[in-house]
Amino acid sequence: MNVISIYGDSWRRLQDWRQRLPHALLLSGPRGLGKGLLAQAFAASLLCEQVQADGKACGACLACHWFEQGNHPDFRMLQPAAQKTQEEEGGADKARRGGQQITIDQVRELDDFFGVGTHRQGLRIILVNPAETLNRSAANAILKVLEEPPPGTLFLLVSSEPMRFLPTLRSRCQALPITRPPAAIAQRALQEEGVENPEVWLALAGGAPGLAQTLASTNGTAWLDALIQALSSGSKLEVIATATALDKALKAVKGENPLPQLVDWSQKWLVDLSLASQGLPTRFYLRQRARIETLSTGSSLEKLVRFYRQLVKLRRESEHPLNARLFLEQFLFGYRALFVE
Ligand SMILES: [Zn+2]
Structure with a gap:
């Protein structure tokens, strides 16, 4: 780059x-x-x-x-x-x-x-x-x-x-x-690197071109795809099976503990859900915009805000989780409850 x-x-x-x-x-x-x-x-x-x-x-x-x-x-x-x-x-x-x-x-x-x-x-x-x-x-x-x-x-x-x-x-x-550089400059630089749809990756990376390039080059990461799929499921989310699969994908990650990042991505998803529930366009997950809009109609802004606060707490726990799978189950149960009456 x-x-x-x-x-x-x-x-x-x-x-x-x-x-x-x-x-x-x-x-x-x-x-x-x-x-x-x-x-x-x-x-x-x-x-x-x-x-x-x-x-x-x-x-x-x-x-x-x-x-x-x-x-x-x-x-x-x-x-x-x-x-x-x-x-x-x-x-x-x-x-x-x-x-x-x-x-x-x-x-x-x-x-x-x-x-x-x-x-x-x-x-x-x-x-x-x-x-x-x-x-x-x-x-x-x-x-x-x-x-x-x-x-x-x-x-x-x-x-x-x-x-x-x-x-x-x-x-x-x-x-x-x-x-953070202006979006147009970052997009051009990524385009020159052969990154397709740079705006999608930049949005997901919060405007940081280095991270956007990493995400694009690995097409996200295996676990990010799994997370997006899980979050897209809404009320149909299979908590236990998903937690097991995500736990496995996270364990394959080299180096740093990826759980805090998982919570970060989930917080971004919650921000997008909250925006959609107010009729505003999503900011981070551009590709999943339609899905997020549909999901948001099945929840309420009040519930979303409350769960976002829980995520802030989970973010701290994620630095040193006692048991990653249980942590994921707790998180996913909380998330699914957003869409259940
Ligand atoms: Zn030289």
């Missing part, structure tokens, strides 16, 4: 910093925008040996080649071990065993990196993504480095939840907030 064309203003801001780089930069904004890609593009452009007039990396020099292969000697990526093993080896079990946090050992491993000279551009870059997964001691260790930064060192932090990490670390960073 061409994040540079989507976030042109932010890119220009990054380029302004190029001449006088701070020690730490924080790119923050809602999940799924593509902030990590933007940070990578910036890192690549800083290390490139024939940078282009608009600041983009050339993509052809040796440094760019190394960078694309993940081998640039002056670049390090800090991310939770779970995320890393998931990307590298694709093993769900292994990913679950790996940590969900960036640990102090990972930060300590940078000591050697700081100790040796840089390759050619006189700059070393550490990309931390997502920065809110730095545990406390790891964040403190980075803070310590920033108190006496080795020359020519840039920390690029990326976060969807910057309020979740150490305020003292946050205050050390130059901030670059990234906001």
